[in-house]
Amino acid sequence: MLDSNTTDFSNPSTFILLGIPGLEAAHVWISIPFCAMYTITLLGNFTILFIVKTEPRLHEPMYYFLCMLAVTDLVISTSTVPKMLSIFWFNSMEIDFSLCLTQLYFIHCFIVMESGIVVAMALDRYVAICDPLRHSTILTKPVVAKIGLAVVLRGSILALPFPFLSRRWPYCRTNIISHTYCEHIAVVKLACADIRISSYYGLLVAFLVIGLDVFFITVSYIQILRAIFSLPTKDARLKTFGTCGSHLCVILAxxxxxxxxFLTHRFGHNVPPHFHILMANMYILLPSMLNPIIYGVRTKQIRDSLLWYITHME
Known part of the structure; x- marks a missing residue:
């Protein structure tokens, strides 16, 4: 392990990821649910991709967006969990400086992408419920492809300053990161420089991107709820609202x-560090695991296709 008291390096070749400080003795036990969640993430999201690809009935905008969500979840979890498990199992704490910044970029890039995909799915539900007769003409395959490209470009461009700024700072205090992965603020806090630009940019992305996305989702669902409550019968209202249930669960997750x-990291100064790190890990693992489960359980077409494949494999 590198010496944590080194005071004369401006570009460290490696960082040291401590895992979850204070819970080192429980690392092996913590790894069990983390590994289980990652396994479910891989199986669930690859299953979603396989079913949508092989079932022509599912070649619709909603399921194309679901495939984008699955790919995003796979990248987010795979960019963090294997290294995390290597820390817990093999005490493999070193990570190359460039690899650390690459991990940092992928995390922020694909989290912004996932938020954009959730907005696109809200748009799909809005058109499907508020203007169903024009749904197939509004959300055509070229339009869906353009939305997907816009989501990818937005995430790629907005996340680019994170590693770029992080690489500029001199690191002369320590190379030890008290985290399980290279989280942006955890990395730049090690710099012996004024890091306000990095901090402010992180806040800007959080409030501008996530804030705007939540605003658009809220507006979409206000219109959706108005359309649902204008339906003549209770059964029709429940059936229509049921088509939005999966997406609402994904939004909450x-x-x-x-x-x-985000709030505990920025403002929860009295929150124990190990609790914050556990929550940061849950933010990486939980949505990626829950999304395919939510859609698999709540979406009849996916559920029926999965049962058909299971019964014909026996």
């Missing part, structure tokens, strides 16, 4: 842990 993690 994505934004609530993220908001809690």
């Amino acid at each position: 994505f934004y609530i842990p993220g908001l809690f993690s």
Whole structure:
């Protein structure tokens, strides 16, 4: 392990990820649910991709967006969990400086992408419920592809300053990161320089991107609820609202842990560090695991296709 008291390096070759400080003795036990969640994430999201690809009935905007969500979840979890488990199992704490910044970039890039995909799914539900007769003409395959490209470009561009600014700072205090992965603020806090630009940019992305996305989702669902409550019968209202249930669950699973993690990191100075790190890990793992489960359980077309494949494999 590198010497944590080194005071004369401006570009460290490696960082040291401590895992969850204060809970080192429980690392092996903590790894069990984390590994289980990652396994479910891989199985669930690859299953969603397989079913949508092989079932022509599911070649619709809603399921294209669901595939984008699955790919995003796979990248977010795979960019963090294997290294996390290597810390817990093998005490493999070193991570190359460039690899650390790459991990940092992928995390922020794909979290912004996932937020954009959730907005696109809200748009799909809005058109499907508020203007169903024009749904197929508004959300055509080229339009869906353009939305997907816009989501990718937005995430890629907005996340680019995170590693770029992090690389500029001199690191002369320590190379030890009290975290399980290279989280942006955890990295730049090690710099012996004024890091307000990095901090302010992180806040700007959080409030501008996530704030705007939540605003657009809220506006969409206000219009959706107005359309639902204008339906003549209770059964029709329940059936129509049921088509939005999966997406609402995904919204809650994505934004609530993220908001809690963000607020505790920025303002929860009395929150124990190990609790914050556990919540940051849940923010990475929980939505990625829950999304395919939510859609698999609540979406009849996916559920029926999965049961068909299971019964024909026996």
